[in-house]
Amino acid sequence: MQSKKYLIILSFLTFSILSHAQTYKFQDDRLSAEERSENLVSLLSLEEKVGQMLNAAPAIPRLGIPAYDWWNEVLHGVARTPYYTTVFPQAIAMAATFNPDALNKMADYAALEGRAIYNDAIKTGKSGQRYVGLTYWTPNINIFRDPRWGRGQETYGEDPYLTGTLGKAFVKGLQGDDPKYLKAAACAKHYAVHSGPEPSRHVFNVSPTMYDLWDTYLPAFKDLVVDAKVAGVMCAYNAFKGQPCCASDDLMTDILRNQWQFKGYVTSDCWAIDDFYKNHKTHPDAASAAADAVIHGTDIDCGTAAYKALVDAVKQGKISEKQIDISVQRLFTIRFRLGMFDDVAKVKYAQTPKSVLESQAHQAHALKMARESMVLLKNQNQILPLSKNLKKIVVLGPNADNTIAVLGNYNGIPSTTITALKGIQDKVGAQTQVVYEQAVNFTNDTLLRYINLDNYFSFEGKQGFKAEYFDNQNLSGLPIFVRNEKSIQNFWQEGQIVVNNLKAYNFSARYTADYKAHETGEITFELEGDDGYKFFINGKEVLNAWTRNRWGAKTFKLAIEKDKVYRLVVEYQQTEGKASIQLRTGTRYKQDFDALAKKHQDADAFIFVGGISPQLEGEEMPVNYPGFNGGDRTSILLPQVQTDLMKALKKTQKPIVFVMMTGSAIATPWEAAHVPAIINAWYAGQSAGTAIADVIFGDYNPSGKLPLTFYASDKDLPDFEDYNMANRTYKYFKGKALFPFGYGLSYTNFNYTWDNKPSQNVYKENEIINTAVNIKNIGNKDGDEVLQVYIKYPQSDKLLPLKELRYYKRLSINQKQSANTKINIPINDLKKWDDTKQALTLVSGKYGLFIGSHSEDAKLNFEFFVQN
Structure with missing residues (x-):
């Protein structure tokens, strides 16, 4: 090295x-990049x-x-x-x-x-x-x-x-x-x-x-x-x-x-x-x-x-x-x-x-974008925003305190990450009791109750683990340092001293201990690390996240007999960035949703932070939970176990806010009908929790819009492997979407009127539709609106879009104020492929232009004809 x-x-x-x-000529910076490259x-x-x-x-x-x-x-x-x-x-x-x-x-x-x-x-x-x-x-x-x-x-x-x-x-x-x-x-x-x-x-x-x-x-x-x-x-x-x-x-x-x-x-x-x-x-x-x-x-x-x-x-x-x-x-x-x-x-x-790096301006912009990305899908009876003066809020769900979910994939690592739980706690302060329970996993209701078994780990007569550290990434050669550690609970910042002069990058470690079973039954080991790790029990590899470790902790359930000894070995390697390795133990238990709801009957509101995460969806992943396969999903439905929990919460008749994290469209037919408030929070980055809390408690008026169709059912989808676009996306889908493309609610209301309705109704190649719209904020909150302009195409046996976005603009409009927007749609942009002419060509016929706040919202309409 x-x-x-x-x-x-x-x-x-x-x-x-x-x-x-x-x-050499290539060293002359007065020449063009192409000339220098050719010489080199x-x-x-x-x-x-x-x-x-x-x-x-x-x-x-x-x-x-x-x-x-x-x-x-x-x-x-x-x-x-x-x-x-x-x-x-x-x-x-x-x-x-x-x-x-x-x-x-x-x-x-x-x-x-x-x-x-x-x-x-x-x-x-x-x-x-x-x-x-x-x-x-x-x-x-x-x-x-x-x-x-x-x-x-x-x-x-x-x-x-x-x-x-x-x-x-x-x-x-x-x-x-x-x-x-x-x-x-x-x-x-x-x-x-x-x-x-x-x-x-x-x-x-x-x-x-x-x-x-x-x-x-x-x-x-x-x-x-x-x-x-x-x-x-x-x-x-x-x-x-x-x-x-x-x-x-x-x-x-x-x-x-x-x-x-x-x-x-x-x-x-x-x-x-x-x-x-x-x-x-x-x-x-x-x-x-x-x-x-x-x-x-x-x-x-x-x-x-x-x-x-x-x-x-x-x-x-x-x-x-x-x-x-x-x-x-x-x-x-x-x-x-x-x-x-x-x-x-x-x-x-x-x-x-x-x-x-992480300058104040950059962090402020990350928060701004997180806020603007939040999509309010439902707000029955204006349950949101919640008051900051509630006495007790119960925060539940697999994404409530999940830093992996908010950071998405292909991500960097910030020095501070705000989860939904942290954002809510920061927002309401000490005057409100915020109770957190994970309550459920993404796809099942069997959780891990952590127990401390440190006293049952020993090696060669010493309590704890034998820890060996190597100055390379593959445990090769002799360790440069060996010591006893009571448990495996290590976290280092990059460059921090691990032992002696060994810094926390480009190193590896091996931890060995004998576990003497404290009872007969089963025990679950949970291992989590950054970068890679392997776990062996009695010489057999039971977990391997050595090279592809980006999905959080991994667990292994071991059947144990009282007083029997099991040799545990954890191998760990770190390249760059922060370093961490933890081994935890616990017993599995099944969550009783009704008992959980009854336990918190005195809550003023439930905030359930669920959905899915990059631990389940992403690039070529070894994930095969129900509804998921290899990084993809086999079903777009919200995992049933999460719906079951919300059904139990619904019985309390207390307000429920469903914060859904996802990188894709999730079908939530029960929630759309029965949960009063739904926020789609995506994977919103380092400031996700702050943005979520800002929306929930009214410090930011939501303005995000769906960039994809949220379908109601798996039945709405063609074969995944079929790349033909018929009946796909809002442009060609003939069914009824649960939440359409471009959709997103606000805490205020906007009124649309023509400022300059087109007078021309026949257009030819190279011409432009010129129009203007006035949008007025008629509510009681300042807010942003995303004006959207769609074109309807002639429909015949030939495949053409049912509708197609051709212009949009985000507008910040204070309450009782208006904004005027000029819109220009070039007719040439409406050309579609013609197999006979083997070229993009205008299709003659009757078209429509409509303007609104999403793809099924025609607040303003205009019909016109195109002559080719």
């Missing part, structure tokens, strides 16, 4: 010397060029080129880094704000934090490591076509127009506006027809109609590539019309490179090139797969380095070295545009200090 650090430092020193002497690539050997096409590109010391890892994430704040960063709401929650300006600012702030991390990594010898670079593989602009997809939480919802406008705002904020240098490099993923199922993502092949391709799956990518000038694109795992996406004639060559003239870089999704020959079986070996991917314009292989076979592929004539040059030039062009080889005094962002 030390030699690698010295090599990195030496590389920078070497480059500094060469730069001063202006030895001309100096490289074939082997050196191929090395630069791996996500972890090695250093080239002779030219002063430092190592660089392209892989970094900034979905909703800089993620996975060893630094504390600001964690904004999950992407789907940010979409619920319907606020491109806020998303633009969030991306700007995140890019600043990323610059600070990159600059500090150079100073501290960490450059070249993963998750400290300036190339971020975000945003995920796949269309959330089916609510069962676990990664839908990473997207901006089901609508291409909303996704495109938010995606463009994000890219422009992240990349900055400097004419020469990028602040950071964004990457649009996963190009282009990709949205589950997760368990089959490495093998499935999709062949959507050309209409669906151009109407649903491509518009947001075109927005980012053509309009926002995104620096990168990531191609998807799956195949498209029989070809892996990263080697698709249609997607990569014809559309991306030729039609859209994309000049940036393309990276594969990680290990996607391996899928060519291992899973899709479209190519015989790595050399053939790598050559075909590069020929189709995939410049980086993220994964296990299938691209190393490119050297042989060139020698075998499968690809020319000139084609390799094209890809490597694209990659170095991005690095030159990021200012990685220039004097820091000349690069606008290279002086960004660490003090921007």
Whole structure:
């Protein structure tokens, strides 16, 4: 590890010397990034060029080129880094704000934090490591076509127009506006027809109609590539019309490179090139797969380095070295545009200090976005907001005090995280008794009652555990320190001293003890750690979260006999960031919901914080609880056990507020009919709890809108694997939604009137519908309204949208005040794919335009005709 650090430092020193002497043309910052890249690539050997096409590109010391890892994430704040960063709401929650300006600012702030991390990594010898670079593989602009997809939480919802406008705002904020240098490099993923199922993502092949391709799956990518000038694109795992996406004639060559003239870089999704020959079986070996991917314009292989076979592929004539040059030039062009080889005094962002991390402005914006993301789904008899002067509030549920849920996935780690419980406690203060009981798990009512068994653990005559610490991540060699520890309850901040001079990163530990059973029966061990751990009982591995540990604590139930001895071994490894490892013990018990409700009969209100969490939905996860499979869901219904608990609470006749955390649409037919207040709180980031409490107690007037349809039943959904859009999303769904796209209540009311109703009712190509609307806040609270404009299309045997969002705007309007908004809808934006003409074409016929607060709210209507 030390030699690698010295090599990195030496590389920078070497480059500094060469730069001063202006030895090579590529060192002249007066030239364009393209000219410099072309010169640099001309100096490289074939082997050196191929090395630069791996996500972890090695250093080239002779030219002063430092190592660089392209892989970094900034979905909703800089993620996975060893630094504390600001964690904004999950992407789907940010979409619920319907606020491109806020998303633009969030991306700007995140890019600043990323610059600070990159600059500090150079100073501290960490450059070249993963998750400290300036190339971020975000945003995920796949269309959330089916609510069962676990990664839908990473997207901006089901609508291409909303996704495109938010995606463009994000890219422009992240990349900055400097004419020469990028602040950071964004990457649009996963190009282009990709949205589950997760368990089959490495093998499935999709062949959507050309209409669906151009109407649903491509518009947001075109927005980012053509309009926002995104620096990168990531191609998807799956195949498209029989070809892996990263080697698709249609997607990569014809559309991306030729039609859209994309000049940036393309990276594969990680290990996607391996899928060519291992899973899709479209190519015989790595050399053939790598050559075909590069020929189709995939410049980086993220994964296990299938691209190393490119050297042989060139020698075998499968690809020319000139084609390799094209890809490597694209990659170095991005690095030159990021200012990685220039004097820091000349690069606008290279002086960004660490003090921007979690700055006051960034934290304030995270709270603002969390507030704006909250969607009030129901407020019967205006039960909300609750009074802050209640005597007793009972907070229940699996997400009430769950920091994993509020942070989502692809997340950073903030120094402070506010759960719903903490936010409520902070809001009401000491004058209100706030009682917390988890009460229920996500999918079952069997809980763990913790018990202290420290006195039953011993090793070689000493009470407690033998703790061995190693100065590496894999327990290799002899421990550098051994001591006795009474229990395993360890937490360290990054860099904190663990023992002697061992700091809390890049280390491992082993804890060993004999447990003498205190009774006959069963005991449950609960293990939780950051980063990875394994648990052995009598030499048998019973838990393994060594490399994929992001779902919270794991448990193992052991049948025990009184006085029998069981050898326990916990192995633990830590890389970077905070370090923690805890072993807890307890007994399982079944919750009695009626008894629980009776116990708290004196409560003034119940707040149930449930839903689901990133522990259940996400990317390719080993989760198989009822209703969940591999990161996806098999049912969109709220788990029945949570409904059963709320039914018991309902019997008390006390107010119930259901706070639902989720990254996707949940069907709640019983709750919608019987629970008086429902707030959809998503995974709202580090300040989620504060935002939830602000809404519940009236310090913020809710204004979030649903960026996807909340269906009533699983029966409303077509086959998950069917990528045709008929009867999918609000645009084509012919049923009745439980809560429609764009829906969200407020504590005030708004009145809509025409300010300038269109007088023209026949339009042709290149014309624009011009109108204006007045919105008045007629209630007694200041509030935000999201004006939404939809187009209704002619209906015939041909598939066309039933309705389609074409404009929206968030407006802040004080009580009794009004806001005027001008609306312009270009007729050309209404073009749809025509198979006969093989082009986007206007469809003649009768159209409708309606304006309101969601997709089923036509407060203002206007009919018109389009002539082609």
